Amino acid sequence: MAKKVAMVHGSGGQATGELIDQIFAAEFKDQTLDEMEDSALVPGAGRLALTTDSFVVTPVKFRGGDIGRLAVCGTVNDLLMRGAKPMYLTCGWILEEGTDIDLVREMAHSMAETAREAGIRIVAGDTKVIDGSIGDRTAGDAAGKFDGGILINTAGVGFVSNDINISARNACPGDAILVSGTMGDHHAAILSERMSIQTDIESDNAPLTDIVSRLVSSGLHIHTLRDITRGGLGTVLKELAESSGRTYVIEQERIPVTPKVQDFCSLLGLDPLYMGNEGKLVCILPEEEAKQALEIIRSAKYGAGAVRIGEVREAGKGEETEPGSLIMRTEIGGERLLDVLQGEGLPRIC
């Protein structure tokens, strides 16, 4: 692999996977207990779900959210994707010298409010200050948008009932693939801030606690949950297809995108399929339960736009269906084999 860290290593796509596989997974192979998913489930004292995420978004405040809200949502959502009840959050702040204290307070306030909404408690923290700048401010400064050097890491702990088994491996032929709402909102909101494009697109950053707790308590047979973040729906579904060894088929015309985000993407030549969200999930479960699941998601907070976008098939049926394939039926009737995000793909937002 490469000799130097490149921005592409943080893209959430293939290069990130390479870095993780060849460095971290290799070095930590006798450490990791669990298949690599959004949270690790660890034994002892019942089952615990553990996860961590660092937040490096610029600007730290954007339409519809901020880095404080994001730092709670990202980690809470990762816990939820294993069926865990989010319980405790730790937060590590890395602040750049010269950052406005009022901005730090505002972000801490936003974290606390979001934690209350998400039903998780912030129980431990750490603060470091570094001199000099964090990252390249040129773009932000030029646009007059960059408003502070704040990085936040959060780690989360959740409890998982022994009867819950939600994993990327569990998808079965005949399952329906649902998404909880429109694609690309967060990515488009951040990009429009960074590029100083006038839009009123808002980030969808939100904790998915209500959607998941309703699904989990419904008695439906949820096979897989995954939040759609870095790399977008395309990357997430391709990774899920590979984990399950099945073939995933989605219908392009059913992928929900708001007209505003669609216009924004058309203008810039972006593909919403590979744009990140911060408050949307994929849910995979038996076809016969799909209708009821959609009703549940739509009735929950942040799930109003839920739709069915495709299905899981046995691998090997039909042409081009290697295990782990992701096929998109296009609006003009063709079929396209999709891969994870390659290289940068899009202007980066984290």
Add this chain to the structure above:
Amino acid sequence: MAKKVAMVHGSGGQATGELIDQIFAAEFKDQTLDEMEDSALVPGAGRLALTTDSFVVTPVKFRGGDIGRLAVCGTVNDLLMRGAKPMYLTCGWILEEGTDIDLVREMAHSMAETAREAGIRIVAGDTKVIDGSIGDRTAGDAAGKFDGGILINTAGVGFVSNDINISARNACPGDAILVSGTMGDHHAAILSERMSIQTDIESDNAPLTDIVSRLVSSGLHIHTLRDITRGGLGTVLKELAESSGRTYVIEQERIPVTPKVQDFCSLLGLDPLYMGNEGKLVCILPEEEAKQALEIIRSAKYGAGAVRIGEVREAGKGEETEPGSLIMRTEIGGERLLDVLQGEGLPRIC
């Protein structure tokens, strides 16, 4: 308080305390379950200890250790200070574009080795890459020492038996104050690297698992444990004195410092009392158990230099003993009232 984040807010001293009290504690006041100590103890599924720490040391490799080892030791030691058995670690990497991949691998390898030594498992991780530089490289570049832009956050989970109650609040009049070894080694090692001063001082960065597990299983009545990190022994003891509402008295001549570190400090006018370690602890327990505790610590890995440095007294006895006072009897027979680290105090290492 100040309007801008200053480097002093990361010093571990008074200004850091102000930032924590006025921003984070204020915003998270309905979140925090527990008195603020090195780890939070949370209910549910037995008792869990949770903690987090970010590591921003420059250079990332130094005599006796590196940021990978440090990122495990710092968090493991914080868990141990509540009497927890360290169980699971999460790690969040923030990498600067252009960092050598081999350096990332080396640091991951160091983390894995240290985790094995410390008896903790790395179960979840996250990786972000940011463009531009992390921090001000001028000093490092000039010295030809800066070898990579790597920040690591770790969060740790430990299990605590219900019969263990180790807290800064528990110190009683008549207790002995022990330290597990010499002061200032880590700080002096980092400073000598950064200032390109030729020394062979090594960092003491180490997991204190062996010392603490021996102490906890000994049946001795351990009242308080605290690792001596940012802010040094002076800051740590003053904070402990305040938490307990007692008066702490230490003897200057008993504070252990290696001749090499003493020479280094004399040369630069530094006070080892306010210099950080990364592999030393304070242990407070009844005087009658002090001798046995010293034997246990000395027989454990990284505890060979343990000594008794002072005692806990009831506040209000004698002059100048407000609750929470820290008094040092000087080598010439005087008494000095000590405070936490004020302002920067010393060239910063984290």
